[in-house]
Amino acid sequence: MTGPAVRAVAASPDIDEVWMLCSSIGAEAARMLPGVDRVLVWDCPWITAGAVEATREHLARLDALVAEPAPAVAVILTSFHQSPLPLALQLRLAGVPFIAGASVDYAGALLDVRLTPGEDFPEDQPEPVRALRIARAAGFALPPGDDGGLALTGATPLPDAVAGLANVVVLHPGASASARRWPASHHVATAALLRDEGWDVVVTGGPDEADLTAEVAGHGAYGRDLGGVTELSALAGILAHARVVVTGNTGPAHVAAAVGTPVVSLFSPVVPAVRWMPYGVPLVLLGDQEAACRGTRARECPIPGHPCLASVTPAQVVAACEQLAGSRVHAAGVVA
Template sequence: MTRRVLVVRLDGAGDVLLAGPAVRAVAAAPGAEVTLLCGPDGAAAGRLLPGVRWVLVWASPWIVAPAPPVTAADVDDIVARLAAHAFDEAVVLTSFHQSPLPTALLLRLAGIPRITGASVDYPGSLLDVRLRPGEDLPEDIPEPERALRIAAAAGFELPAGDDGGLAVQPPPEPGSLLEPLPGRPYVVLHPGAAVPARRWPAEHHRRAVRLLARAGIPAVVTGGPGERELTAAVAGDEGLDLGGRTDLAQLAGVLAGASAVVVGNTGAAHLAAAVGTPVVSLFAPVVPAVRWRPHRVPHVLLGDQDAPCRGSRARICPVPGHPCLARITPEQVVEAVCRLVAAPVAAKEGSS
C-alpha cells in the first residue's frame, strides 16, 4: 500500500541538499512515496536527491528573500495543490532559527492528518509529533543530522548500510565542458554566493587561480548565469571559465571530477560533498560551522570562526573590511588545496 509522504524544506539548493539523508530515511519506509516541497531556488537540488518521486515548488513569504507578497489567492493555490495529492503525512524540516508552524498551518488546511516538526513555540493543533529544540533536539549538530532526527521522530530511519552522508543521483559526465583539459586533474573555484557576507574577495580568487597555474594545477571557475562577469574576472587567461554554462546536474558532474573545490558556505559546497569531492571551505562565521560545514567529506575549514560577526546571520558583513574572510590569503588557500590533493584521506572532518 502506497504511503504518500510530503517532506518540506522551503529553502535554497544547499539546504535541500543537506536534507537529502532525511529524505532517504523517509523513502526507505515500506510503501513510501516521497514528494518534496521546496522553494524555487531549491527545486533543481530536490530533483537530484535519491528517494524523491515528485517535487513541488512554492515561494514561501517567510523564507524567500526578497519575500513575495502574502495573498489569499497564493495561499489558496498552495493549499489546493497540496490537498490534491492526498498526503498521508508530512515531515517539516527546518534549521534552528526557523519555525515549522506557518508551514504546518497550510498543511493542516490541506487536510494532511499527521505532521512532524521541531518547534520551540507551543504548536497547538498544528503538529502531531513535536521535537523541542534544546531538549529533544540538540542545537549544535550538523544540519543533515538535525533533519535525520526530525525524520526519526516521525518514525523514519535510514536503512542499513546508509551512512547518512550527502548524495545526489549520478551526475552527467562533463563532456565538452572540460575539452580544454583533456584528462588533466583540476581544481574548481566557485567564487559566488547568494549572501555577500559569505564571499571571499574576487581578487583573492583571481590570485589563487594564478598560483594554481604556476603550480601546474588547472583551475576551473564555476558560477551561475548571473555570475558570468565574476567568473570571467576570476578565471582570466589562466583558468577555464564555466560561468553560466552548467545547470546544477552538470555542475555536479564538474565537481565530481575535480581533485578539490574552493568555495564559500553556499550550495556548491554541499554539492561537492554530495559527490565526494574534498572542499577548501571559506567559511564566514555568520552561521555556525558546526551546523553548515561540508558534511562527511575531507575538507579544510578556513576563516576566523571567532570574528565579531559570528552567529549574526548577517547577509552583508557588519564589520568593515570583511576581515573574517578577507584575511585568508590566496597562498593559504592554495596550500590547503595541495594538502587535500596530495592526501585527501588525511583531511578528516573537523580539520582546520
C-alpha cells in the same frame, strides 16, 4: 542537505511515494535527491526572503498543490532559524492527518510529533543530522548500508573543456550574500598560484556571475571559465571530477559534499560552521570563526574590510588544496 532524511522516509515500507515541497530556488536540487518521486514548487513567504507576499491567493495555491497527493504524512524539515508552524497550520487545514517538525514554540494541535531544539537535540549540529533526527522522530530510519551522507543523482556528462583534465581544482567565487564571498582579487591570485603549481583550474558560477568568473580565470590565462554555463546537473558532474573544490558557504559546497569531493571552505561565521559547513567529506575550514560578525546572519558584511575572510591568504588556500589532494571519499550516492 535534507537528502539523508528524505532517503529515510523513502525507505519505509509504509510509504508509497515521497513528494517534496520546496521553493523555486531549491527545486532543481530536490529533483536530484534519491528517494524523491515528485517535486512540488511553492515559494514560502515566511522562509524565502523576498519571494512572494503572504496573500490568500498565494496560500490557496499551496492548498491546491497539497490536494493532489493528499499526503498521509508530512515531515517538515526546517533549518534552525525557521518555524514549521505556519506550514503545519496550512497542512492541517488541508487535511494532513500526521505532521512532524521541530519547533521552539508550543505547537498545540499543529504537530503530532514535536522536537524541541535545545532540549530534544542540540542547537549546534550539522543541518543534515538535524533533518535526519526530525525524520527519525516521525518513525523513519535510514536503511541498512546507508551512511547518512549527502547524495545526488542525475549528473550530466563532463563538458569538453573539463573532460580531458586530470588534476582539476574548482574555484567557485560567488555567493548570493556578499558577506559570504572571499574577495575576488584573492581568488584571482589563487588561480594564478594553482596554475603555477600544476593544477587544472576550473572556475564556476551562475549566469549573473559571468564577469566575476571571467576575472578569476584571468580571462583564460589561469583556468577554464565555466561561469553561467553550468546548470546544477552539469555542476555536479564537474565537482565529482575535481580533486578539490574551493568555495564559500554556498550551494556548491554542499554539491561537492554530495559527490564526495574534498572542500576548501572559505567560511564566513555569520552562520555557525558546525551547522552549515560541507558535511561528510574531508575539508579545510578557513576564515576567522571568532570574528565580530559571528552569528549575525548578515547578508552584507557589517565589519569594514570584511576581515573574517579577507584575512585568509591565497597561499593558505593553495596549501589547503595540496593538503586535501588525494583525500577523496566515496560519495553516499551514485552520480550518473
